[in-house]
Amino acid sequence: xxxxxxxxxxxSIVLILVLMGLGLGRDTKKIPTALLEKPAPILRGxxxxxxxxxxxxxYKGKWILVNFWGSxxxxxxxxxxxxxxxxxxIKERDDFAVIGVDYKDTRRGAMAFLRRHGTPSYPMVxxxxxxxxxxxxxxxxxxxxxxxPDGMIIKKEYGPLVRNWFxxxxxxxxxxxxxxxxxxxx
Amino acid sequence: xxxxxxxxxxxLALLVVTPVxxxxxxxxxxxTVKAEDPRESLVRKIASELRCxxxxxxxxxxxxxxxAKDMLKVxxxxxxxxxxxxxxxxxxxxxYGDYIYMxxxxxSRNMALWAGPFAALLFGAFGLWFAIRNWYNPxxxxxxxxxxxxxxxTSGDMKSRIQKELDSIDM
Numbered sequence: 506x507x508x509x510x511x512x513x514x515x516x517s518i519v520l521i522l523v524l525m526g527l528g529l530g531r532d533t534k535k536i537p538t539a540l541l542e543k544p545a546p547i548l549r550g551x552x553x554x555x556x557x558x559x560x561x562x563x564y565k566g567k568w569i570l571v572n573f574w575g576s577x578x579x580x581x582x583x584x585x586x587x588x589x590x591x592x593x594x595i596k597e598r599d600d601f602a603v604i605g606v607d608y609k610d611t612r613r614g615a616m617a618f619l620r621r622h623g624t625p626s627y628p629m630v631x632x633x634x635x636x637x638x639x640x641x642x643x644x645x646x647x648x649x650x651x652x653x654p655d656g657m658i659i660k661k662e663y664g665p666l667v668r669n670w671f672x673x674x675x676x677x678x679x680x681x682x683x684x685x686x687x688x689x690x691x
Numbered sequence: 692x693x694x695x696x697x698x699x700x701x702x703l704a705l706l707v708v709t710p711v712x713x714x715x716x717x718x719x720x721x722x723t724v725k726a727e728d729p730r731e732s733l734v735r736k737i738a739s740e741l742r743c744x745x746x747x748x749x750x751x752x753x754x755x756x757x758x759a760k761d762m763l764k765v766x767x768x769x770x771x772x773x774x775x776x777x778x779x780x781x782x783x784x785x786x787y788g789d790y791i792y793m794x795x796x797x798x799s800r801n802m803a804l805w806a807g808p809f810a811a812l813l814f815g816a817f818g819l820w821f822a823i824r825n826w827y828n829p830x831x832x833x834x835x836x837x838x839x840x841x842x843x844x845t846s847g848d849m850k851s852r853i854q855k856e857l858d859s860i861d862m
Contacts, residue, residue, distance in 0.1 A: 536790050609757055609758075642786035
């Protein structure tokens with residue numbers, strides 16, 4: 506067998522093993538979003554508490570974390586302390602906002618959840634028939650999107666936000682965006 | 692024995708008569724079925740082609756999950772609002788990607804996945820053909836080279852070793 510054939514055979518085996526490795530590492534429950542690098546869909550709906558209407562358009566020009574949750578979701582309990590941390594952070598930063606979307610839920614269940622785990626001050630949309638969740642391509646809770654000041658979705662988080670999410674995930678993206686927007690930057 | 696025969700006859704008669712009666716009853720039943728609302732038929736068509744994102748290979752129309760039911764409601768609302776079938780399908784594609792379709796779409800990535808195994812098979816068949824040709828045809832370049840190599844080996848070290856072995860045999 507010639508050297509070329511040996512190389513081709515070895516290459517094919519390596520390629521198959523790499524593809525197998527990639528396939529094994531893939532989370533089949535994680536459906537890749539089609540909304541990445543695209544304009545954020547409409548988010549407009551009644552507030553969870555009160556009679557206001559919440560509209561993402563009112564937060565234009567800010568970084569927005571859109572967090573989808575429900576009182577029925579066990580993982581949302583684990584994520585809640587991080588959201589409470591972000592709630593404290595938005596009081597210090599003008600350029601960052603959080604909008605919660607409570608979907609497939611009852612007001613009573615959601616309010617009981619917030620009473621037990623803490624009520625953040627940021628606005629929350631009540632979406633009992635998942636219209637907003639479907640509009641945003643949500644499959645499971647919790648899921649979150651990070652929207653940049655241009656209104657583009659730049660990150661999707663599947664599952665609970667990691668601890669210290671803002672510093673480890675959002676801040677590098679904000680800094681990269683600011684560096685790109687700086688006059689003179691290529 | 693006589694009872695058993697009577698019972699068998701009764702069971703046989705029932706087996707023959709029941710389908711006949713059912714067939715006779717069919718035309719009356721058909722007459723009472725109302726024609727389906729064309730909009731509902733479109734809802735069924737679109738929802739049957741959309742995958743329930745939280746189920747195992749079930750369409751939005753067939754699934755009982757909460758997400759599928761709400762997706763079906765969205766499809767129904769859009770159909771009743773007069774939106775076109777392609778626009779509704781695109782609405783879900785833009786949010787969930789091509790995963791949401793039950794049938795794979797024709798794009799370059801999917802085409803590579805479909806054609807890949809056939810290309811690999813062709814490549815393997817070509818390789819096998821080339822290898823077999825080399826094994827059975829001594830006139831080919833590599834086969835003659837292999838023979839030449841083996842002759843050289845035999846004529847060199849091997850010959851002296853054989854001679855040594857022969858010399859050591861006590862005749």
